[in-house]
Amino acid sequence: xxxxxxxxxxxxxxxxxxxxxxxxxxxxxxxxxxxxxxxxxxxxxxxxxxxxxxxxxxxxxxxxxxxxxxxxxxxxxxxxxxxxxxxxxxxxxxxxxxxxxxxxxxxxxxxxxxxxxxxxxxxxxxxxxxxxxxxxxxxxxxxxxxxxxxxxxxxxxxxxxxxxxxxxxxxxxxxxxxxxxxxxxxxxxxxxxxxxxxxxxxxxxxxxxxxxxxxxxxxxxxxxxxxxxxxxxxxxxxxxxxxxxxxxxxxxxxxxxxxxxxxxxxxxxxxxxxxxxxxxxxxxxxxxxxxxxxxxxxxxxxxxxxxxxxxxxxxxxxxxxxxxxxxxxxxxxxxxxxxxxxxxxxxxxxxxxxxxxxxxxxxxxxxxxxxxx
Numbered sequence: 001x002x003x004x005x006x007x008x009x010x011x012x013x014x015x016x017x018x019x020x021x022x023x024x025x026x027x028x029x030x031x032x033x034x035x036x037x038x039x040x041x042x043x044x045x046x047x048x049x050x051x052x053x054x055x056x057x058x059x060x061x062x063x064x065x066x067x068x069x070x071x072x073x074x075x076x077x078x079x080x081x082x083x084x085x086x087x088x089x090x091x092x093x094x095x096x097x098x099x100x101x102x103x104x105x106x107x108x109x110x111x112x113x114x115x116x117x118x119x120x121x122x123x124x125x126x127x128x129x130x131x132x133x134x135x136x137x138x139x140x141x142x143x144x145x146x147x148x149x150x151x152x153x154x155x156x157x158x159x160x161x162x163x164x165x166x167x168x169x170x171x172x173x174x175x176x177x178x179x180x181x182x183x184x185x186x187x188x189x190x191x192x193x194x195x196x197x198x199x200x201x202x203x204x205x206x207x208x209x210x211x212x213x214x215x216x217x218x219x220x221x222x223x224x225x226x227x228x229x230x231x232x233x234x235x236x237x238x239x240x241x242x243x244x245x246x247x248x249x250x251x252x253x254x255x256x257x258x259x260x261x262x263x264x265x266x267x268x269x270x271x272x273x274x275x276x277x278x279x280x281x282x283x284x285x286x287x288x289x290x291x292x293x294x295x296x297x298x299x300x301x302x303x304x305x306x307x308x309x310x311x312x313x314x315x316x317x318x319x320x321x322x323x324x325x326x327x328x329x330x331x332x333x334x335x336x337x338x339x340x341x342x343x344x345x346x347x348x349x350x351x352x353x354x355x356x357x358x359x360x361x362x363x364x365x366x367x368x369x370x371x372x373x
Contacts (some may be wrong), residue, residue, distance in 0.1 A: 017174050023106075026171075026174060029283075030173055030174050032278060032282030034235050036181060036262065036274060037177075037180060037184050037231060038234075038235045038236075038239060039259045039263050039274035040188055040263050040274045040275070041056070041059075041184070041230075041232045041267070042228060042259045043188070044190075044191070044224050045194075045228045046263055046268055047269035048224065049203055049221055049224050050203065052122055053256075055126050055129030055256065056232060057250070057251055057256040058125075058132045058133075059102040059105060059232040060232045060239070060255070061102070061133070061246075062234040063098035063102040065236075066094070066237070066243065067237030067240050068152045068240045069094075071089055071153050072153070076142050079168070088153075091153055091310065092261075095155075095237035097239065100195035100230070103226050103232020103236075106225045106227075107229075107268050109225065109229075110222040110225030110226065111218075113125065115126075128251070129239050130251075133251035133252075144363055145248070146248065149238050152241060152245065153244075154168055155242070155244070160336070164373075171267035173242050176238065177242075182235075184231050184235075185233075185271065188227075189271055199215050200224055201269075203217060237344055258281070261277065262277035262278040262281055262282070264277070264315065265312075266278065266280070266316025267316060271320075273316070273317045276316055277316065281301075285297060285298075286303060288300050
């Protein structure tokens with residue numbers, strides 16, 4: 001049954017542009033997929049290390065701006081006659097540059113901010129995102145400020161011996177987002193199932209205990225921050241080449257909140273949680289607008305989030321998984337408490353005390369044997 005559902009899901013994803021004729025809805029699917037990649041990267045921090053970053057959109061925007069500037073080129077005056085001139089590069093190179101730069105920023109922020117915890121860490125991440133937004137808004141010579149970077153080249157694929165494939169249409173962009181999303185999911189799964197992933201989960205569950213057994217807290221947290229930032233930067237670069245216009249509004253706080261909602265409602269600390277949460281809360285506003293109208297769209301949206309958080313505090317995926325396991329899995333084995341009726345010489349409290357004494361004596365002797373070893 002599980003394999004059947006998997007095959008149906010894969011088939012639906014691969015053929016979606018063939019039977020989904022509504023171009024606007026396909027556009028919503030593509031942008032939702034891009035933000036799902038961002039949510040998966042945030043889940044690596046929030047779900048598997050327990051660190052809440054409310055400035056994650058900064059890495060998304062850094063990747064978008066870096067990729068756009070790399071492919072557009074720029075002529076940046078510094079001081080006097082000194083200028084930095086950059087010729088346009090291939091869009092794929094732009095996405096790589098955006099990914100690397102976002103990862104580097106993630107390393108710097110992680111190194112500086114993981115020395116603190118809790119609300120202070122959240123404040124640092126929010127402040128970082130606001131600083132990056134102000135830089136994008138005011139460095140007009142480089143980013144065009146509020147005028148935005150426009151006419152960003154679309155993604156293209158150069159195949160030797162064949163014609164160049166330029167992704168002007170939505171269908172090839174859909175498959176590009178699907179491919180990057182799959183690669184991101186596989187990378188995160190590989191990390192989570194590795195020794196580093198187990199160390200990150202240990203830090204999430206009990207940081208003091210993890211430190212006491214020799215886990216380097218800063219090392220693993222910085223590693224998670226770098227990978228999460230790099231994946232968010234790649235998603236941002238993909239977004240820039242699909243939308244083809246970028247302005248400082250990409251750093252707005254609401255986009256980070258959207259990613260957090262996708263992670264928390266879907267199920268933080270699970271591989272499928274951000275995907276499920278992203279699909280629901282990426283497509284839900286469109287459905288609500290069509291059914292309830294724009295006047296009550298966001299009211300219903302907010303009420304729906306409250307209901308999920310209230311009734312499914314662990315998220316949708318853990319709740320469904322638990323329900324399915326109770327429905328189809330084996331029931332737990334219930335063992336009745338031991339009684340003293342099988343011991344010759346009487347029953348009742350005296351025999352129960354004898355059993356407890358024997359058990360305590362055996363435990364003490366076992367402890368002595370272990371200590372001698």
